[in-house]
Structure formats: structure tokens, C-alpha cells
Amino acid sequence: GQNIDQPTEMTATEGAIVQINCTYQTSGFNGLFWYQQHAGEAPTFLSYNVLDGLEEKGRFSSFLSRSKGYSYLLLKELQMKDSASYLCAVERYGQNFVFGPGTRLSVLP
Amino acid sequence: KAGVTQTPRYLIKTRGQQVTLSCSPISGHRSVSWYQQTPGQGLQFLFEYFSETQRNKGNFPGRFSGRQFSNSRSEMNVSTLELGDSALYLCASSLHQGGSNEQFFGPGTRLTVL
Numbered sequence: 001g002q003n004i005d006q007p008t009e010m011t012a013t014e015g016a017i018v019q020i021n022c023t024y025q026t027s028g029f030n031g032l033f034w035y036q037q038h039a040g041e042a043p044t045f046l047s048y049n050v051l052d053g054l055e056e057k058g059r060f061s062s063f064l065s066r067s068k069g070y071s072y073l074l075l076k077e078l079q080m081k082d083s084a085s086y087l088c089a090v091e092r093y094g095q096n097f098v099f100g101p102g103t104r105l106s107v108l109p
Numbered sequence: 110k111a112g113v114t115q116t117p118r119y120l121i122k123t124r125g126q127q128v129t130l131s132c133s134p135i136s137g138h139r140s141v142s143w144y145q146q147t148p149g150q151g152l153q154f155l156f157e158y159f160s161e162t163q164r165n166k167g168n169f170p171g172r173f174s175g176r177q178f179s180n181s182r183s184e185m186n187v188s189t190l191e192l193g194d195s196a197l198y199l200c201a202s203s204l205h206q207g208g209s210n211e212q213f214f215g216p217g218t219r220l221t222v223l
Contacts, residue, residue, distance in 0.1 A: 033212075042214035043152070048211065099144075099154070100151070101151040102152075
């Protein structure tokens with residue numbers, strides 16, 4: 001089977017750093033995506049990891065460990081506009097995407 | 110370059126009716142995937158089309174079907190609507206099938222079944 005877990009909700013303060021974890025169990029793993037989704041809007045791409053290690057893109061970084069079935073999204077210098085849901089998605093061979101339940105992040109002033 | 114477009118944006122139907130949703134991918138993108146998003150279940154994969162062929166299918170009943178046209182535009186159909194079909198239906202397009210393909214999502218069609 002396939003299973004992806006993320007924390008349901010997280011709260012952090014403006015200017016802080018937050019780490020959102022994602023664990024997965026799936027066959028045919030090809031890569032892992034992180035998407036951001038603001039309420040009432042479509043998901044937008046944040047990052048993609050296929051090899052183990054850290055990918056950095058501005059204030060956002062994503063880490064992957066294939067052997068552990070684990071990824072995290074790191075958000076630095078949090079801003080109010082970062083309040084959104086963050087979706088972890090596993091790409092399987094044949095381009096079948098399985099999304100996690102999402103983590104709702106609230107950034108407080 | 111125009112993004113993914115979906116029509117209609119909002120739809121209200123009653124139980125037992127059928128509905129057709131449309132998705133136009135980004136120009137040049139050949140892969141189109143459909144998802145259902147509900148507060149309780151999150152984003153769930155419905156099916157994926159590439160070059161007019163269904164390549165992958167999620168765990169949804171046969172009432173959910175789709176197709177893709179030669180211009181890569183895609184439609185999905187839901188027959189005999191049930192209350193539980195109320196959801197946001199998202200379409201996403203990508204350039205290729207397989208590999209590291211970023212998916213670009215449309216704004217979605219919000220379907221309400223009464």
C-alpha cells in the first residue's frame with residue numbers, strides 16, 4: 001500500500017523557522033514534491049527532491065532521505081503570507097502522484 | 110504563457126444528475142491529471158491522461174470517468190451524483206510523463222451536490 005503522514009497543524013511566529021515533516025511508505029518512489037496551498041486557491045509548486053539531501057531555494061529548503069522514507073520542508077524568516085497548507089506529494093513511476101493530508105501552518109505576529 | 114484553466118469554476122447539482130468538468134492545460138503540456146480535494150480526505154488522485162490515453166487511475170468508482178482530446182484538453186464526467194461528491198476538483202498539467210515533472214494546477218471547479 002501507500003501512506004503519507006504529515007502533522008495536521010502547526011503554529012509559528014513571524015520571523016521564526018519552522019520545519020514541516022513528511023513520512024511516506026510507497027512502492028515505485030520516483031521523487032517527492034512540496035506544494036503550498038493558500039485557502040481557496042490551487043496548490044503551487046515549492047520544491048522537488050529525487051536524491052537524498054537538501055535542496056535550498058531562497059527562504060525554503062527541502063530535505064529527503066529515501067532510505068528512511070522521510071522528507072521535511074524548512075521555512076526560514078517566516079512571513080504572515082506563509083500561512084497556508086503545505087502538501088507533501090510522492091511521485092511514483094508512471095507519474096502517479098500521492099498527496100499527503102497537508103499541514104496547515106499559521107504564522108502569528 | 111497562460112496557465113491551466115478550468116470551467117466552470119462553480120457548479121451546483123442535485124443527487125442523481127451528471128456533470129462534466131473541463132480543463133485546458135498549459136500550451137505544450139501533454140499530461141493532465143485530475144484530483145478531488147475535500148476537507149476530510151485531502152487531495153486524492155482520480156486519473157491521469159497523456160496523449161489521449163488514460164495512463165493511471167486512482168481508487169474511485171466507475172461513475173468517475175474522463176477523456177483527453179487531441180489538443181490535450183481534458184474533461185472529466187461524474188454520473189449519478191452523490192452528496193459525497195461535493196468537493197473541489199483540481200486539474201493539473203505537466204510537460205512530460207514520468208521523470209521530475211512539476212505539476213501546474215488550475216484554480217479548480219467547486220462542485221456542490223444537493
